[in-house]
Amino acid sequence: MKISKYHLSTDILDEYDLPDKQILFSTRTGSSLLVDSHIYQNLLAGNFSSINEELIATLKDNLIIVDKNEDEFHTVVTENDENRESVDVLSMTIQPSANCQLGCYYCAQNHTKDYASEDIIEKYIERILFFLNSGKKYKGINITWYGGEPLTGLKSIKNTTERLLKICEERDLWYSASMVTNGLSLKGKLFQELVTQYKVRDFQITLDGLAESHDKRRYTKNNNNPTFDLIFKNIVDCTKTEAYQNKLGGITVRINIDKTNHSFVDPLLEYFVEKGINQYIGVSFAPIVNWGGNDAGKDSLTNEDFAKKEIDWLLYCFDNKIKFSSLLPKRIHYACMVERDDSEVYDAFGNIYTCWEFPYTDNYGGDEHKIGNLNNDYSTFDNNATLRNWSDVIKSGKTWCKECSHLPVCGGGCPKSWYEDTPACPEFKFNYKEKLILDYYLRESAKNEEIHISK
Template structure:
């Protein structure tokens, strides 16, 4: 085929390659096509996506966190502005409103969540839209009452909890601000959810991995297997990245990290856990480039990135966050989207400023994190270093290549 002798290749193979867009006509501008598809997917996205931080509080003091916490709860006026903002962002192509509760620790803001959920659900009903939510939580307060409330009142379909290893390792990394341990409480909560709620809500376990806990991952996998948790959760491993700080410097080699990931996949497969080995086409990167997505912080600030709020590194000398685009407590309709530093990714940056335009993985990773590129780091995902091994494993394990979802590629943010 590389010599152009297509007539010597069986027609069914050629057709399959054309169908999968592996073989394309020389005249096609693939980069332009890929970016046009991305823009088209965003223009037709069926959900209005809001990431909401109901509080600036969190009891954990994780070493890699770049946020500064305090006990601010989203005020009534910010809640009012948030609802007006949400209403103003609904477009004819939206079919539902999707909320991601984010923090700080969002469940410390449960009082605000209750009021906001009820009003957003009402808004969705009035506009004839569906409504779902998900929660990214440290897992400390996931008792029965809380889980039931999340399911029934907040219409949560997914809870995501971070475990950074087995007890000793996790407690070194994800302890309270006062230094106390958290693993056993979180782990018992997870066990309870798996035992009593796994038919009602999806539980996702994220493991943030750098050089310090890399070798503990197999022990975590074994523990989750022994306790019967593994088959009932989604689990994924994310390389620790900068959160306006130096956290990324604890990964010496992404190539090594990615080889380790293959070992974890093999361990999971030995335990009959299906792994999302092959990435799918990724058209809508993240809220930074998605016109349908926005983050509202506990003060009513409007942002287009989940990793810049509550993060003092991004404050200018007057204390104003340089990524803040507006304030719903002042005017929910006056949002300066043009000053979103990460917004031109599919239009300009990917073509002019970053190497993704020459990279064959662009359709799969979407270019990863615009913020990482803008800040001068290279955000390439593990597939850049282990896609060949993944393809071999996928073939060896007889996986269907095109019906799996790559969660890890979505997991750029914390």
């Protein structure tokens, strides 16, 4: 036996009223265990005989300890290869509009008033049918609507969805969709319609702090008009719809953060509480990074700073019943869509890419980064287009990931970021100790509502 290279541990938890205890986390199983510190020291020293059999069995089950001859990196990447292509949901990202009303400074897209035509929609459908007829057994179709601003291509969304719903009905497949939208046009009535008739279940809307901060970043392209008040009103109205109240659809507010607006995150979270929508929405915190070489990340917080602040924001969310994504990552078998041969991104012109940040940008929009164009014969497609071979890059050791204990839950972060020579390690790498403790207390508090989380 040996202790797995794919484990993480907290420091000793004396200051959290857990004297001589540590939490261990297996990134191979996504499970965490509270253990005595001396037991962890014995594990590190390979001194297994002093540990009782029952605990050894638990540690083995959770892959905290593994066979001493196991090449764990080989096991992990082999599992990834086997599982990646066995996913039985056909997932596509469609960017049906090249247009957007906003001129956010960190966006690298070139916006034009172009929308997916009837002919292009026909090509979307043909391509999706090509995959459905490929012989692989699918249970459902999942579409992510992305832009430009997808709602500026509403007609194309409705038209495409109607055709996909018919295909799903004929083939006994389930259908689901999500949308990344700026929220400017998402009135309550439209939310209700999109959720109930067009099966868009999850909406991601960005607010970069309160109006004072948001309006300096997310203003209209034409007149630099502010947008916070309108977007916020739309979010509130959406939460009052029947579809929202019946939990058929929901909104996550994404907050893009750097040095210039991190101090506006707390006031925004407090505003959610003041306006009574804290119990209805979810939030996600995202560092601003370069996009297509536009230097948007020049004011980024350091990974360590961001990770530290994220813990405080999460604590506030927990205390105020604002939903956030799971604290601890799960085992994943691919970093993102770029690694999946049957996951593609279509733009309004029929161009096909591997990554949703490629369309409409100067750096990645060109032919050299495309899989192809839906108007052309499929034999012309480059099935090894930019980023598709990400799993080979991981295996080659060109990034840090081959040696990293986070790989099974991280997958290597954002392949595009590494492609641009920027390490893509997620916040979890920098605040996992705090997240393990917070997760422990959240699970304890589910058993005992009196527990108070303190740092």
